[in-house]
Amino acid sequence: MEILKTFALGGIHPKENKLSANVPIEVLPIPKQVIVPLGQNLGAPSQPVIKRGDKLKVGQLIGKGMSFISADLHSPVSGTVLKIDNLLDSSGFHRPAIVINVEGDEWAESIDRTDNLTTKIELSPQEIIEKVKKAGLVGMGGATFPTHVKLMVPSGKTVEYLIINGVECEPYLTADHRLMLEKGSEILIGTKILMKALKVNKAVIGIENNKPDAINHLSQLAKKHEGINVRALQIKYPQGGEKQLIKAITNREVPSAKLPIEVGCVVQNVGTALAVYEAVQKNKPLIERIVTVTGKAVKKPSNFKVRIGTPIKQLIEAAEGLPENTGKIIGGGPMMGKTLQSPEVPIVKGSSGILLMKKEESYRQIESPCIRCSKCIYVCPMGLEPFFLSRLSKLAKFDMAEKEIIMDCIECGSCQYTCPAYIPLLDYLRLGKAKVATAIRTRNIT
Amino acid sequence: MDNIIIISTITLSSLGIVSAVILYFIANKFKVYEDPKIDEVEELLPLANCGGCGFPGCRAFAEVTVKQAKDQQNLEELFCPVGGNETLQNIGNILGLEIEAKDPMIAVIRCNGSTANSPSKVKYEGVNSCAFAHALYSGEGGCRYGCLRLADCVDACEFDAIHMNPETDLPVVNNKCTACGACVIACPRNIIELRKKGPKKRRVFISCVNSEKGGHAKKNCAVACIGCGKCAKVCKFNAITINSFLAYINFDRCTLCRKCVEVCPTTAIWEVNFKPRKPKLENITIATEKPKEVVDKHSIACEKTSILHSQANIEYH
Numbered sequence: 001m002e003i004l005k006t007f008a009l010g011g012i013h014p015k016e017n018k019l020s021a022n023v024p025i026e027v028l029p030i031p032k033q034v035i036v037p038l039g040q041n042l043g044a045p046s047q048p049v050i051k052r053g054d055k056l057k058v059g060q061l062i063g064k065g066m067s068f069i070s071a072d073l074h075s076p077v078s079g080t081v082l083k084i085d086n087l088l089d090s091s092g093f094h095r096p097a098i099v100i101n102v103e104g105d106e107w108a109e110s111i112d113r114t115d116n117l118t119t120k121i122e123l124s125p126q127e128i129i130e131k132v133k134k135a136g137l138v139g140m141g142g143a144t145f146p147t148h149v150k151l152m153v154p155s156g157k158t159v160e161y162l163i164i165n166g167v168e169c170e171p172y173l174t175a176d177h178r179l180m181l182e183k184g185s186e187i188l189i190g191t192k193i194l195m196k197a198l199k200v201n202k203a204v205i206g207i208e209n210n211k212p213d214a215i216n217h218l219s220q221l222a223k224k225h226e227g228i229n230v231r232a233l234q235i236k237y238p239q240g241g242e243k244q245l246i247k248a249i250t251n252r253e254v255p256s257a258k259l260p261i262e263v264g265c266v267v268q269n270v271g272t273a274l275a276v277y278e279a280v281q282k283n284k285p286l287i288e289r290i291v292t293v294t295g296k297a298v299k300k301p302s303n304f305k306v307r308i309g310t311p312i313k314q315l316i317e318a319a320e321g322l323p324e325n326t327g328k329i330i331g332g333g334p335m336m337g338k339t340l341q342s343p344e345v346p347i348v349k350g351s352s353g354i355l356l357m358k359k360e361e362s363y364r365q366i367e368s369p370c371i372r373c374s375k376c377i378y379v380c381p382m383g384l385e386p387f388f389l390s391r392l393s394k395l396a397k398f399d400m401a402e403k404e405i406i407m408d409c410i411e412c413g414s415c416q417y418t419c420p421a422y423i424p425l426l427d428y429l430r431l432g433k434a435k436v437a438t439a440i441r442t443r444n445i446t
Numbered sequence: 447m448d449n450i451i452i453i454s455t456i457t458l459s460s461l462g463i464v465s466a467v468i469l470y471f472i473a474n475k476f477k478v479y480e481d482p483k484i485d486e487v488e489e490l491l492p493l494a495n496c497g498g499c500g501f502p503g504c505r506a507f508a509e510v511t512v513k514q515a516k517d518q519q520n521l522e523e524l525f526c527p528v529g530g531n532e533t534l535q536n537i538g539n540i541l542g543l544e545i546e547a548k549d550p551m552i553a554v555i556r557c558n559g560s561t562a563n564s565p566s567k568v569k570y571e572g573v574n575s576c577a578f579a580h581a582l583y584s585g586e587g588g589c590r591y592g593c594l595r596l597a598d599c600v601d602a603c604e605f606d607a608i609h610m611n612p613e614t615d616l617p618v619v620n621n622k623c624t625a626c627g628a629c630v631i632a633c634p635r636n637i638i639e640l641r642k643k644g645p646k647k648r649r650v651f652i653s654c655v656n657s658e659k660g661g662h663a664k665k666n667c668a669v670a671c672i673g674c675g676k677c678a679k680v681c682k683f684n685a686i687t688i689n690s691f692l693a694y695i696n697f698d699r700c701t702l703c704r705k706c707v708e709v710c711p712t713t714a715i716w717e718v719n720f721k722p723r724k725p726k727l728e729n730i731t732i733a734t735e736k737p738k739e740v741v742d743k744h745s746i747a748c749e750k751t752s753i754l755h756s757q758a759n760i761e762y763h
Contacts, residue, residue, distance in 0.1 A: 086662060092583030093590055094662065341568045341583060364571045396577075427573045431581045 004209055005251075006234035007244040010381040012414045013236055014335065016210055020174045020294050020301035025182055027305045028318055030102055034077050034309030035346040036062065037089045037097040041138045042145045043069030048098060054081045059108040059285050062098055065136075071146040072136035074285035076307035078106040090331045090338065090345050097346070100309070110283045117185055118281040121193055128197040128280055135279035136286050140271030141165060141176075141240065142332060144350040147272055151197045153261060160264035162195050162203040163249055164273055166218075167233065167240040169208060170333030173353040175290040176270050178303045180207070180214040184221045187270050190277035191228055198266055203228045204249050205270070210235050237335065238412035242267045244381050256408050271352075291315060291347055295356035297323035306347055312354055313343040327362030330355040335413045365422035376415035376425060382408045386415035390425045393432030402436045409433060483512045483540060490536045491529060496604050498527040498626025515541040527551065528605075528624040550643045551625035553608070555599075557637045558653040558714070559585075559592035560614030564667040570596075580634035588666035591656040593617070593637055602632035642697045647719045650695060650702055652677075654714045657690040664712070671714040677706035 039045030046063030056062065056075040063073030079102040086094040107113060123131065133148035153159055164187070168176040180187060191203050205222070207215050209232045219230045233239060233248055243254045245267055252263040260267055268276075271289065278284040287308055294301040299320040306315060312329070316322050322343070330337040331345070334355055376386040384405065392401040409429050416426040488508040495503040501510055504526075511524055521543060526533050531547045538545035564587030572578055576598035584590035595615045600608045607623040610616070617629075630638045637655055652671055656663040660672030673691030685699035686706060695706070695715075707715045 086658070088584075088588075094584065094658070339568075341588075367573075424573050427578055427582075431578050434581050 004234040005248050006236050007247040009383050010379045011236040012379050014171050017171050018174050020292050023302050025178050025303045025305050031310045031314050034100050035097050036309040038063050040349045041071040046073045048084055050081055052081055057106050057108045059111050071138050076287040076309050077102045079103040112282040125197045131280050137275050138349050141269035142350050142352055157261050159198045159200045159266050162200050163267045164191055164205040166205055166207040166270045169237045169240040172294045172355050173292050173333045175292045175352050177211050183274050184217050186277045187273045188221055188225050190273035193276050193280050201227045205230045206233050206249050208233050208235050241410050292353035293319040297358045298356050309346045312345050325359045326356050327359035328357045367423050368421045375418045379414040379418045386425045390428035393428040398435045401432045406432045481512050484508050486540050487537050494528050496626040527626050551640045552623050552643045553619050553629055554639050554641045554651055555617055556653055556655050557593040558669045559587050559667045560616050563669045577634050598632045599629035602628040650717050652693050653716045657692040669712050676709040680705045680709050
């Protein structure tokens with residue numbers, strides 16, 4: 001009997017509602033048309049390298065990441081480029097995207113499409129990073145930070161731990177859970193590859209205790225691999241946050257405004273580990289991902305393997321249609337996800353789930369004055385004062401908010417979830433963060 | 447008993463006298479000279495403390511005015527938008543300077559994306575403020591340049607000059623506007639512009655700020671500027687420029703001939719406070735007649751609501 005670990009500060013435990021946990025991953029048919037937004041990663045958007053009318057094969061390069069924090073983009077389907085235009089994406093704005101008309105399913109020759117498990121890692125660390133970069137990998141947990149940047153350890157820093165994030169603390173979502181059950185061996189080889197690239201010999205896979213089957217399965221498989229440890233963690237949101245997971249597993253605290261590398265840790269999602277395996281061993285760029293379609297009113301909550309760029313409408317149809325009393329379609333989980341404006345929005349590299357909320361669940365409560373209960377301060381996993389920060393943001397005192405380190409907020413939404421006065425704290429915090437980030441950027445330029 | 451009263455009276459009064467003498471000398475020693483004109487100028491100002499002049503309050507404006515008059519013998523670039531030319535003239539009289547009259551300005555809302563013209567595709571439920579909605583998404587109508595209809599400008603106005611029109615869900619500026627510019631700063635989408643009021647308050651402007659391609663703009667809003675360039679072609683005074691699919695009328699060059707209003711295919715150009723046109727029956731085809739009626743009706747409706755506001759002081763939000 002061991003005491004399960006978790007992070008120290010704050011946290012909440014919302015209802016898990018993992019409706020699709022026992023539904024195996026289903027491969028969705030290729031859509032007739034895909035929309036591939038150019039800005040799918042954190043940092044600078046990719047630049048298109050194709051033009052209208054070009055014939056594409058699956059896995060062909062279509063967008064190139066030009067700056068340091070940027071990722072390449074590959075065609076998820078074979079077909080013809082219809083147009084490059086500003087289209088609505090999950091951010092709620094019209095952003096540049098490539099529209100491809102699908103013709104057949106012709107893959108680039110270099111991609112190994114067989115299911116054989118390739119266990120031997122032949123490449124050197126430098127070659128692995130190069131290959132990861134060429135495959136356009138980004139963090140699959142949702143933040144979409146380019147993976148190759150995470151693997152390039154700055155000189156003078158050493159990595160002690162590789163942490164694989166299988167926590168999936170968001171309610172409803174089960175994409176990572178299914179992935180761990182069905183692609184366990186691949187994930188472990190992916191972890192091995194990442195360990196080699198980072199030159200570490202210790203890797204920990206952190207999984208929340210509400211997924212005992214995944215913990216058992218991966219523990220069994222991990223016996224074959226030296227240095228990989230599977231660790232069960234307490235069930236607490238937002239344990240999937242990078243900094244929270246490091247605190248839970250290694251008991252180290254990442255300093256404010258610093259990267260996890262400062263404390264000798266690199267965190268990768270299980271989805272990323274699988275993508276790394278496919279990129280390095282099979283030459284397959286990031287063109288597919290697992291998406292959970294769920295919700296209390298959904299007839300068939302499912303986990304789908306879909307091509308990037310598939311309209312969300314098609315996923316909803318595959319889950320037997322939009323329920324009549326749907327109030328909101330949320331891209332992502334209920335805590336951090338964003339309401340989508342239209343079901344035409346495409347799946348991107350960072351979409352982990354689609355949540356259809358009933359009308360009666362989805363409406364917002366009316367905001368009332370703060371009663372100073374300080375619940376938001378208790379639950380904040382970053383040790384901030386959400387009410388104070390939101391107040392500063394409301395009064396447009398962004399310079400003060402910056403001094404109160406508003407930029408440390410991870411937008412987990414715990415404060416708003418727990419607020420008995422229904423104050424939309426996260427909305428205020430998000431605005432404050434956006435304003436402060438712009439101020440910092442302009443200051444750095446001048 | 448008597449002694450106590452006498453002693454305390456004498457002690458207290460002598461203390462008072464001594465302190466008065468000390469205070470007199472100290473006051474003389476640390477006296478700050480302030481130009482009496484500053485007070486005179488401040489009395490003339492509207493004392494709205496709106497900051498429209500660019501200084502923190504009327505007192506600061508008075509100080510700067512007197513200082514500049516002393517140093518440079520002019521009042522260039524100093525203007526109280528609330529008091530207007532009259533106030534500045536009075537200030538000039540006190541300071542002994544000649545003042546050039548400036549054209550009065552008014553805030554103009556350059557968006558006509560009402561619920562009818564740009565129907566809502568989604569329903570926003572977040573914080574009831576444009577600043578927040580702007581950071582989140584492109585807007586209920588889908589136009590990422592257009593009005594978010596959440597009335598940040600109404601909250602910013604100190605003069606009760608902007609109200610939401612409940613029919614269109616758009617803000618309307620009435621005659622109380624002093625062009626202080628608070629709404630211009632409050633609008634996160636830079637829709638509101640300070641333009642010249644124009645002779646007899648007549649003005650022509652483009653009621654759209656969408657710089658997307660015509661097709662995209664039109665998809666979200668029926669009355670968007672599509673950058674077709676017809677107005678620029680028809681304008682004889684080079685007052686209209688087209689920049690990234692968006693026309694802009696330079697009000698210094700505009701002579702209010704209203705030719706551009708006639709040719710605009712999407713009725714994005716507005717004419718305000720003009721007399722209704724005489725219908726040219728023989729030339730009008732059905733296709734061009736329709737939008738024209740919309741414009742006229744609209745401008746009349748706006749006028750009516752603004753008069754309503756100014757007369758009856760009705761408040762709606």
